[in-house]
Amino acid sequence: MQIAALHVGMKVRHPQYGLGLVKSISEQTAEIRFDDGQKTIAPSPAGLEPAEAHASISSLEKPLALFVEETVRAVVAELGLEKPDTLVEELGLRWHHGKIVLHPTDPALQTKEVPLEVFFHKIVMIRNNLRVLEQKINAHEKLSDAEKVEMQQYITRSYGSMTTFNILFKTKEGQFASA
Numbered sequence: 001m002q003i004a005a006l007h008v009g010m011k012v013r014h015p016q017y018g019l020g021l022v023k024s025i026s027e028q029t030a031e032i033r034f035d036d037g038q039k040t041i042a043p044s045p046a047g048l049e050p051a052e053a054h055a056s057i058s059s060l061e062k063p064l065a066l067f068v069e070e071t072v073r074a075v076v077a078e079l080g081l082e083k084p085d086t087l088v089e090e091l092g093l094r095w096h097h098g099k100i101v102l103h104p105t106d107p108a109l110q111t112k113e114v115p116l117e118v119f120f121h122k123i124v125m126i127r128n129n130l131r132v133l134e135q136k137i138n139a140h141e142k143l144s145d146a147e148k149v150e151m152q153q154y155i156t157r158s159y160g161s162m163t164t165f166n167i168l169f170k171t172k173e174g175q176f177a178s179a
Helices: 064-079 084-090 118-138 147-170
Strands: 009-014 018-023 030-034 037-041 099-100 112-114
Touching: 009 030, 084 118, 099 118, 112 118, 118 147
Parallel strands: none
Antiparallel strands: 009 018, 018 030, 030 037, 099 112
16 A cells, blocks of 8 residues: 555555554654554555455546535435425424413513424424434444344333423424334
């Protein structure tokens, strides 16, 4: 592997030291942190190899900007992340342009008003983050099945707590469910 192919933060594999993380790069060598400590290594003679997947795109038949845009759109959809304006579509019509008003006990203190679209956006983001967390737990390689079940219980309880806000959703598909 050539020094030019390295970048800081890259995961690499060394035949003797195993997996490492590139910490810094100079003209001829790289500082790499391995489990047994940091080493200064010249990548070419050391037999260093990338430990992460690499992709090469050749004969691209579309503009790069369009390719990147389509890729980002696919990732956003896969992760369940949505733009704030698309989230309002999930908000029940009767709540559009509504607001939440929080009144403190002390009348000398100011009330807080939050537009329902802003509040709903935050609720939906919590839902989406819980879904992503659930996927990451289920796909985790090092967690045992018992540990996955234990962590899933916390997510299920969180969904249960969030069912209070189901009244805001236009359809049942987007709502929180504790089971």
